[in-house]
Amino acid sequence: MSGVQVETRRETARTGTAVSVLDRWGHQLQRLPLHLVIIIFIAIWIVPTIGLIVNSFRNVQDMSNAGWWSALFPPHGFSLDSYNQVLQTENVATSIFNSVLITVPATVIQLAIATMGAYAFAWMKFPGKDIFFIVIVGLMVVPIQMTLIPVLQLFHTFGLAGTFIAVWLAHSGYGLPFEVFLLRNYLGGLPREIFESAEMDGAGHAVRFLRIAVPMTIPAIASLTIFVFLGVWNDLLVSLTFLGSSPNRPFTVVITQLVTSLGGGWQFLTAAAVLQMSLPLAVFIFLQRYFVRGITSGSVKG
């Protein structure tokens, strides 16, 4: 951006084309270090991922004989061995399925409840509202470690330990403060006149919420859905605590347990890692716009 502007200014200042061409070359040369630094940064940020993806398409023998870069030159020796092996490993295929069964309901439950709560905080007056909301803002940063033991005990008391319902509820509880906060800000920003005129026409709160508030909040809910979904899909701690040894444990937990249990033979986990990250990467690539907008508008906590 700025570079272009500087150039145009110089060009208008000097009219001789020959000088201007030379000048531009000199200018570009001056900027060489800038490009170099950027390229180094880009390399550090993408090469590790590329290395893993390349490795996942090699067999374990090749992996321990030479680094991933050797597969870039013939003979490539690409194979699907790791994928076959990892999918046949006990629990892996089931755990991918479990991840889906955990993520989808957990996302739906928390967003449904959060939208409803946010509506109350945005458009209703009640005693203690400010205090409740400040508590919610505070809860956004409370580490979930602080809650694990009592929640675990609760699940044991109600016979929910190790079930999907337990993680759906836990994820929902942990995600709600942030979602209520964000959706309340969004809902609160909607024009007051719309709600007032609906009220004059005799529409009750149920109608105003379902027919006006929810449809108008769809953009915020949509980008929040992406992040909540990925957050749950990528989660390790919650599932490890509540489903650590249950047959219902998700993909992230199984990968983690394989890393430690396999010791030296963990190479074929490259395929597992690629499978695990393919969904988030696909979401990022196809929904890039929502992704970046979501982050810059504050719909993520990082």
Added chain:
Amino acid sequence: MDQIITAAVAVVGVPLVLLGYIILGERVIERLPDHLQTWIRPYFWALPAIGFATIFMVYPLIRTVFLSFRNNADTDWVGFNNYVYFFTFPDTLTSLRNSLLWLVFYTLFAVGLGLIIAILLDRVRYESLAKIAIFLPVPISAVAASIIWKFMFDYQPPGSVQTGTLNAALGAFGGQPVAWLVNSTTNNPALIFVGVWSITGFCMVIISASLKSISTEVLEAARMDGANELRIVQLIVTPLLWPTITVVGTTMIINALKTFDIVFVLTSGAYDTDVIATQMFRQLATHHLSRAAAVGVVLFLAIVPLLVVNIRRFQQQEETR
């Protein structure tokens, strides 16, 4: 099969139940006298959210504090014993030190690199493409990122073929291979770097958005006056970005204190790499519940100042709404 049905029921059922709750509840409330309506309605609407927050956050928070002063079987008070254990046992002290390292260096590098990269990319034409590259690790889970870096850090004894990218690169320049994750001088920096690598794109995107909002006229005027790029960054860009930097910085500090996944997957806290969160999980997994509770409380206390900062910022925002 049963599980699919349960999940499907939850996905369809929960919104339907909430819908029923709203519609039926409103029917009942609308029949009440006016003053009772205005009193009950908000609580009726906020109840599910407040209920969830209470059951899963407020109540456990109080209970954890309570447990941290009890013995392991929860039958008697033990005063500060669990805390004394935490602050005197060498292993837990190491985790405290490491969390401090994370706090300082993770935050510094994530925000610093995010800022530097945002400023650099602002000056080139392939900015959007480069941003995608830097942002790529953000959607990747910490578990997958850890596997990615396990290969980068892979170590074979000197003399054998180095298949880890870093050690192969070192070897190409004639260096000796380093056991990155075992060696106690390199393992914590290595883990922190994996964290930084995963989050820099996040910081960059936010800082970059705020960078774009700085008016180009101000920058042009400064350039006209002969200020060089470094001075512009130092005197104009950084001060204008400061509010954004502090917001991103607080988020990163909270992230640093909560760090769990990367350490747990890459080293499980071995070789003196434990952090508070992994320490807490180990106490929990070995059924030292009251000790785990004390560790949780320590983690919480470390975050309380940030909690206050967040609430203050929220209140300021509310005043300007």
